[in-house]
Amino acid sequence: MSGEVAVLGAGMHPWGKWGRGFVEYGVVAARAALADAGVDWRDVGSVVGADTVRAGYPGYVAGATFAKALGWQGARVTSVYAACASGAQAINAARAQILSGLADVVLVVGADAAPKGFFRPAGGDRPDDPDWLRFRVLGATNPTYFGLYARRRMAVHGDTLEDFAQVKVKNAALGALNPNARYRKRVTAEEVAGSAVVADPLRLLDICATSDGGAALVLSSMDFARRHGAADPVRIRAVSTVTPRYPNTVLDLPDIATDSAVAVEPSAGTFRASIARAAYEEAGIGPEDLSLAEVYDLSTALELQWYEDLGLCGEGEAAKLLREGATSLGGRIPVNVSGGLASFGEAVPAQAIAQVCELTWQLRGDAGDRQIASARVGITANQGLFGHGSSVVAVR
Amino acid sequence: MVAGWFAGDGDDFRLLGTRCSACASVFFPREDAFCRNPGCRGGELTEVPLSRRGRVWSYTDSRYRPPSPYVTDPELSWEPYALIAVELESERLVVLGQTVPGITVSDLAVGMEVEVVPGVLNEDEETTWTTWHWRPTGVTA
Numbered sequence: 001m002s003g004e005v006a007v008l009g010a011g012m013h014p015w016g017k018w019g020r021g022f023v024e025y026g027v028v029a030a031r032a033a034l035a036d037a038g039v040d041w042r043d044v045g046s047v048v049g050a051d052t053v054r055a056g057y058p059g060y061v062a063g064a065t066f067a068k069a070l071g072w073q074g075a076r077v078t079s080v081y082a083a084c085a086s087g088a089q090a091i092n093a094a095r096a097q098i099l100s101g102l103a104d105v106v107l108v109v110g111a112d113a114a115p116k117g118f119f120r121p122a123g124g125d126r127p128d129d130p131d132w133l134r135f136r137v138l139g140a141t142n143p144t145y146f147g148l149y150a151r152r153r154m155a156v157h158g159d160t161l162e163d164f165a166q167v168k169v170k171n172a173a174l175g176a177l178n179p180n181a182r183y184r185k186r187v188t189a190e191e192v193a194g195s196a197v198v199a200d201p202l203r204l205l206d207i208c209a210t211s212d213g214g215a216a217l218v219l220s221s222m223d224f225a226r227r228h229g230a231a232d233p234v235r236i237r238a239v240s241t242v243t244p245r246y247p248n249t250v251l252d253l254p255d256i257a258t259d260s261a262v263a264v265e266p267s268a269g270t271f272r273a274s275i276a277r278a279a280y281e282e283a284g285i286g287p288e289d290l291s292l293a294e295v296y297d298l299s300t301a302l303e304l305q306w307y308e309d310l311g312l313c314g315e316g317e318a319a320k321l322l323r324e325g326a327t328s329l330g331g332r333i334p335v336n337v338s339g340g341l342a343s344f345g346e347a348v349p350a351q352a353i354a355q356v357c358e359l360t361w362q363l364r365g366d367a368g369d370r371q372i373a374s375a376r377v378g379i380t381a382n383q384g385l386f387g388h389g390s391s392v393v394a395v396r
Numbered sequence: 397m398v399a400g401w402f403a404g405d406g407d408d409f410r411l412l413g414t415r416c417s418a419c420a421s422v423f424f425p426r427e428d429a430f431c432r433n434p435g436c437r438g439g440e441l442t443e444v445p446l447s448r449r450g451r452v453w454s455y456t457d458s459r460y461r462p463p464s465p466y467v468t469d470p471e472l473s474w475e476p477y478a479l480i481a482v483e484l485e486s487e488r489l490v491v492l493g494q495t496v497p498g499i500t501v502s503d504l505a506v507g508m509e510v511e512v513v514p515g516v517l518n519e520d521e522e523t524t525w526t527t528w529h530w531r532p533t534g535v536t537a
Contacts, residue, residue: 117463118460118462118463120463120464120465121465123464125465127398132465133398133425134492135462135463135464135465135466136465136466136467137398137517137527138466138479138492138493138494139458139462139466139468139477139479139494140458140462140479140492141458141460141462141463144456144458144479147456147457148453148454148455148456148479148481148492149454150456151454151455151456151506152453152454152506155454155505155506155507156506196459197457197459198459198460199456199457199458199459200455200456200457200459200478200501201456202456246432246433246434247421247433247488247489249488249489249490251453251454251481251490251492256424256425256491256492257424257425257489257490257491257492258489258490259421259423259432259489260421260422260423260424260487260488260489261488261489262420262421262422262486262487262488262489263416263419263420263421263422263433263436264419264421264433264435
């Protein structure tokens with residue numbers, strides 16, 4: 001199929017709290033991806049960095065920062081910021097360059113050394129910044145929004161705290177099988193229930209941590225892949241990078257209020273659902289074709305929401321799908337077999353790239369103890385602040 | 397800090413938004429530059445008070461001290477506050493806000509009616525920063 005690009009290599013720096021700089025994590029991940037691809041760095045025609053947000057410039061100019069650390073070799077360079085969707089947008093930029101003929105081989109890198117505790121806005125008095133305002137005026141942290149979504153699901157769909165805990169139990173068991181995961185210990189429902197409440201009804205073990213980590217991909221044209229001896233590579237078939245449609249009626253990070261639906265009737269389906277729909281349309285597949293999905297489980301309850309938004313089940317049926325074991329390893333549609341953010345934690349510019357690394361390993365059959373039998377089609381889903389929605393479809 | 401987001405005292409207290417004269421879209425926080433309806437050619441944006449009452453869309457709380465720029469006194473032990481997302485029926489939009497002091501998540505339910513009242517966000521020796529709070533209707537404390 002035209003419009004596809006090959007995934008020649010995937011690599012990560014293991015996630016954790018290592019106390020080193022993001023450049024180091026990115027370079028380790030990049031070298032691993034290049035080695036995996038069998039491509040010399042000097043043969044890479046373009047490097048795309050997913051930006052991390054740090055005081056001063058280096059984090060904002062990630063593409064050149066990684067290129068310098070790997071050794072200047074004259075490649076085209078791009079830096080991309082889209083909050084949590086930065087990694088997916090970096091992949092999209094690389095893909096667009098390949099499909100337009102601007103580059104044959106592109107290295108995509110994202111890495112972060114995340115601060116401890118809550119994410120917070122940059123300093124200074126900035127009342128024109130919605131992210132600053134929600135902290136200053138309301139003290140509304142990210143888990144505040146996850147708590148709102150969780151409580152809404154309980155009221156509307158009858159989800160229970162036990163359902164949420166089972167998402168963590170599932171993802172922790174899978175993360176225990178993944179050498180790149182930060183948390184490699186199984187967790188019981190009792191341990192989730194015994195952890196401190198952060199934002200009612202969610203507890204510490206319902207919410208993902210912040211982490212250090214890095215992930216990288218080597219992408220190429222299909223022609224280059226064939227010349228390079230990769231006759232049947234994993235291919236990226238779609239990258240959705242959609243914005244919401246007015247009026248967006250689900251309260252979303254970092255906003256204090258939704259749009260008003262008084263003048264324009266909301267379109268069918270939510271913003272989150274439209275992210276996956278765009279990817280399915282571009283890839284020419286549907287949820288019934290999927291072998292696996294990697295979704296942003298920023299909270300346990302949010303993973304359930306993605307089941308419905310990806311069309312894995314009908315609205316309100318996510319907890320049932322989970323209870324049936326359909327989203328576990330060996331189930332009909334395993335979700336977050338990598339262990340998810342529950343096991344990795346957030347390293348913002350790296351995580352959407354890490355999702356595609358997992359699809360790559362699964363579609364190749366290289367995922368070790370967490371391998372899904374005969375995986376052919378995978379999707380990722382993520383969402384960044386300020387209306388960035390992204391989803392990637394990979395096939396074999 | 398957030399000029400023109402609310403006004404009035406007691407029962408006259410209201411959140412203030414803006415309304416587009418061309419398409420009637422309502423915005424909160426107020427949008428004074430351009431109408432954000434993609435199908436609107438853009439009209440004059442005029443200030444409009446929002447409904448005093450609405451229904452709880454969802455709610456949560458903050459059991460850990462939020463980071464700066466939220467202002468708290470680190471000398472005092474942390475008292476969690478509840479937050480409610482409130483659906484205003486006539487404007488068909490959802491507004492997030494803290495509850496009045498003393499209301500906890502155990503007092504709340506999705507669908508419950510709440511009303512907007514003036515509140516204090518924080519204060520120091522020179523300044524009191526005011527804000528809006530949501531209070532379940534029928535609660536007068």
